[in-house]
Amino acid sequence: MLWLVQFSGIALLFAGSPLLWGVTQSVKAHLQGRRGPSVWQMYRVIAKNLEKETTAPEFSSLIFRLAPSVSMTALTVVLIMIPLSGQAPQGWPDDLLTVFFLLALERFWVGLSGLDSAGTFGGLGASRTSTIGTGIEPALLATFGVLWKVSGATAIEPVSASLKAVPTGVFAWSLAAISFALIVLAELGRMPVDNPDTHLELTMIHEATILENNGRLLALSQFAMTLKLTVMTALGWVIFGPHLASAWANLGLMLVELTGTSAALGWIESRFTKIRYFQLPTYLSIAAGIGMLAFALSSGGFNL
Amino acid sequence: MTFGLITAVFLAALAGMMNRKLSNTSTLISSLGILILGGLVLLRGGSATVAHGIFYLSTLGGWFLIVLGVVATMSSWYRWGYPDHSRTTSIWLPIFLLSMMTVIVAGNSWVFLTAWETMTISSFFLVTTHHEKPGVLQSGYIYLVMSQLSAMFILAGFMAIGSQLHSFDFAIWAAHASTMPDSYKNLVFLLLGLGFGIKSGIVPFHIWLPRAHPVAPAPISALMSGAMIKLGIFGIMQFLLIDLGQSDRFWPLVVLAVGAVSALLGVLYALMEHDLKRLLAYHSIENIGIILLGVGVMGVGIDWQQPALTFLGLAASLFHTLNHAIFKSQLFLAAGAVEKHTGTLDADHLGGLIRTMPGIAIGFLAGSMAITALPPFNGFVSEWLTFRGLLTVASHSVFLMGIYGLGLAMALGLTGALAGVCFIKAFGTIFLGEPRKAVGHTTIPASMTWPVLSLGLLSLVLGIFPQPLLNLLGHVGLQTQAGHTDLGNLLVSVKTLTVAALLLAGTAIFAVFSRVWQIKTVPRWSCGRVPDASMQFTSASFTKAIRTTFAFIYRPHRKLERLGQHAPDFADRLLYQGGTVPVWERHVYKPMYRWIWRVSHLSTRMQAGPIRLYLAYLLGTVGLMIAIIH
């Protein structure tokens, strides 16, 4: 039973991730007083790119050509690992730290492909992406620490119920969730860390790494971008979200949550401005600090 | 049997020392001998004294013999093609190998120290193989002095144990050292910890490492970084954790802190390097830090009397030791190939080598991914274990101690991320893109490429199937004789095989889907200008953001000079100089060095010349002594 839920969840989320992207974009457009593209726009863009001829810049090697596949794969594996119904089937590789390392794998290859394109922008994007990554990873660990403290295991599990048993659990829960949300924004390259719609060379971060991609490579990169949005939000909801009794209900709830998050993201995107690149360490260390505080609170006591 | 094998290794190495032509073959043979010996000891388990206590074989030693054997075998193989037929290497390399083996199998402190010092001096001569190059002698000298410092601390620590137990036999130490009083254990911990720590290159005693490793020929660097510095870890684990048993709880925390600091600072300094071998040397410091984090977890486990945690720390550190030996020697060998291929190791001059030396490039990529702990390579498994250990420590303790544990895990996370940046930089600027300067391209023989690739394959295999090897670790003799039970489920949650299969399959599917073989090459985009190599990001520009973020550590300085007739407004030429301040060297070692010289000068003031003064010393001293008598 759990297997079926898990597989259908994976299929749904994989297929629907461009749609979630579309939701964000159209909410954003609405809030900004534009009509904006349709929610299916991302599918069209990807389909269009799939038909185009694929080229690669001179001096680039196999690394450049493989990178979109690797990042796509890494994100798909992460998606597979998340117990979407809040409970993993027996023997499922639902390991938290592996997720952590898979995200690093994705970032590593994106960085390499940026440098492999032998242009200025690729290197710029690679540098910025990986630098932000150095802030994300420790901050992410703080949140993972809370999870670990509560469940005592390495598996991805919902924490809300267990945290309630701790006196300061509510605070711990909310702080950890906030920290995680801040990190997700950074990881996804959304406002206020990066503007996904920009094409201005001086400010772009993620866009710069895929500047030289086109055709099928671009299609994969774009799909990976939407998949990452889905994966990270799903991870957050599994860990911190509410948990229902039935697996199918949980999956349904997840779909609702994801849609809601996408809409909220659109709202955030239109309310906040991008902060300066060199301010990012501050942003990320605030996230990490909140996470550590959450960890301290999750033990429920202050005795040394 | 084991004694015969040890003798055979000795004879093979000595034969290599005698004859220059034989050297390659016999080094390879003795390396294989070490590997076999390690396997035998490890499979048999337990500990035994050989040859009337001259040698003492323990399972832990067996593991380190394997570490040494793997690196030595690959380096010896690599040497077949490596164009360095100097006499120095052929004489000292066998001695170096032999001494490292003897350190591991030594049965008492005299044998150990002899081997340890022989290891130092032989590696010193190997490091200074190219003494005619500028800076090599200075590096070698710093290495030599730091090593001697380490040896003296170890000597003192050994004497401390020996004087307490009235024996210098390791077998007796293993049996009785845990009964020493706690105050004495503290002293031993301090002395031996410093001694072994200096040799393994912990911060702040690391300064010799980025100097000595890069100047040595590549096979030597691989051996030093892959095997030699691990012997410090061997010492810490054998004497401080296993032999001493439970000690003051303070010490594991110190080990953890030292590990975290070394890991972080090591990688931070590595980021600022654009010389490939120096970069790799700094990464050795980083990885020693990671190993020490595992060791610290083990120490905490011993003190908490938690066999499961003890074993987790043990497995993490030992497995990372082996892994680091594999991928670091692989990277150093690849760096040697790059040097032979292009004649330089400066990342600012290189680029696009993946097209001229694809084999080495793939090997380097595998090594980079392994050292960055990316699945499905072996570094991933051992860092996973370390993380697990740290988070277990963190989640089993309250408030401050918990925060400490989490902080360590976060430091490790930051280290991993920074290592990622560093290897994107290293691989990206050296092997990818367009060459930044025109450099020559000498062809690399296959015997240099294959060891690198085999090590890469080994990384991959160990990353996918770590369980059999980890099971062998169950034999390591710990005083808390549990842990065996926990072995089975140690890795149960990280399904390495599943993840690896998914990753490989997924990548293959998407690669086929994107039809990578059909992709056409076109000029790159540079806002309409004619692109050239100087537009690419360099090593320095890639890490600029990190340099500014961690400015409080780097203390970067820059100088911009405008040259020309109308310099302030319309400069003909700009002169830019920038760099970071070597903090330890400037604020610790330089003053210390100067201070010692000053004291030395001062001490010779005593010998001022006039004979009447000398007589006054003599008579004054005697008079003083008589005045004391009553």
Place this chain on the structure above:
Amino acid sequence: MNALDLILFVIAAVLLWSRHMRLSILLLAIEGVLLSLMVSISGQLELSSAFVALATLTIKAGLIPAVLSKMMSAFPIEVRKDHPLPLWAYAAGLVVTLGAGHIIQLLGPSHLVQNKFAFFCALSSVYLGMVMIVARHHLLSQIAALVSIENGLVLLGVSLAGSLPVIVELGILVDLAIAVSLLVWMGRRIHLAFQTADVAVLQRLKG
């Protein structure tokens, strides 16, 4: 007996003070004569002690002053005189004389010292010789100081033990003779090489 000790002590003090080499050599010769007298009357008159006394007379009153004065006559007039004794040397002389008293006090309970006055004179002569060797600049003064210390030592031996074993006494004598000859030979070469007889110039080797 005590009078002899006192005279020897006074001679040691005058030797310390004396700037004139000729006077110093004369004082040494007198010391030699007195010492041989002392040796011959201290113990039972045996063949051996008579022999020692004779040897002392030959070496200390004859050979050494002769060699020293020969050396001195090789020097030009202006280098036959030492610097005046520095002020601190007087103080040091006083202190060491008191120091000898300290030792007598120390040794009091051991009943080693039978004749305190003789012991005091002997030890003080040794000490004054030591002050002299530190305070004096001239090559000859240093040699003279060495001889004077040695003389004081013989006095010490006599005052404490009556006499040392003959073989030891003779050994010391022969040794002193050779040492003085060697030093004189070296002193002449030093004068030749450095054009001075001041030991303060021997300062090239340092550090």
Place this chain on the structure above:
Amino acid sequence: MSYYWSLLGPLALSVAVTRTHNNADGRWHKWIAIWVTVDAIAVMAIIQHGLFLGEWRAIFIAITNFVALTSAWDSIPWLKEHGSVNPTRYYFLWALFWGSLLAISLSQNLALSWLAMEFSTLASAALIVEMGDRHSLEAAWKYVVIASVGLIMALIGIVFIYASLRFQGLLWTTLDYSNLQNHYQSIAPVVRELATVFIVSGFGTKAGLVPFHTWLPDAHSEAPSPVSGLLSGILLGLSLFTIARFVGAVPVAAGDALSGSHLLIFFGTVSIVIGSLALLVQHDVKRLLAYSSIEQVGIMALALGMGTPAALTAGLLQFVFHATIKSSLFYGAGHLSVRYDTKRIDGITDLASGSQARSVFWALGILALAGLPPLGLAYSEWLIISQLWIQHSYIVAFLTSGSLTLTFAALTHHLIQNLWGPASPSPRTHPTSQQRAVGGVV
């Protein structure tokens, strides 16, 4: 008693040398070396029994003869390099020096030890003067004066001891070590303490313990190299062991601050520290070796001061290793300084590119001195440090270990300079010793 036959060799040699004619070709030098070798072997045959039993005297004689024979062989090339030295006088004094060293080794009597030591001073000082330049004159003067004053100190102590014991009626055997040991209780404790102070500082002057060492760097560096080898390798150790024999025979009450062992440990530690510190800034290669001798003697003094059987064995080992290593290094330094025409360390460079045997010899010697296993000295030093730990002398142990590290650093610093240092632009910028001598006279 048969040990005294070993004195025959030097005596015969000294007589024989006076019979030689000082002809220009030094063919007879070789015969002297052969004579010393034959004598050493013959003496070895006489004393072998004692050697097997580990008797100190036998060991001292054996090692003295061994270093003497190497010194004799080294004198041949050395005399060839230094034509200005009168061979007859040189060999005469050399034989006396050898004889006095043997006499110190043999002596069973405190007073005789004293006499032999005094004669060794005179013979070796005369040998230093043989070098004939201003430096050697200065060194010899300081050596004789300081050593004589020191030995007079020792004599004061001996007089005290004798005066306390003369009532035993042992006549001149009163001062035999065995008699001292048997009767020491009849010496008042305060006299024992006083005598110990005098004798330790007196013989300590000859042994080169800081602060009585001041003559040592000068004398050892200015002496003819074959003699430096004997001075440094043998004489220092023998003086120290004479102290040890006395201290062993006449112990001071355990609680006293100035007991022999305390003094030895104290001065030993100071010597180690000062000796190792001074190594770093040395410019003269033979001075470097001399300071290293001070340091090594300090370590020996520690061993003898502790006085446990293990420590004494370690001290003896240290003496034997130091004698062989240091003497050969002094010989080597002599030839190197002639070859490079300078005694400055920074002038003796780039050895590695020259003769391999020479560079290997030099490197091995310096590394052995620096305490690198498996080259001898390391083990005796470790043994001594282990004894320090067992005796809980932690401060001394730490000071010693630290100084050993410093010694290692300093010696290897100079070694690297020697082996691979930049070849000095003009090797003849430093005046040779002969030029200096001429300059001095002019």
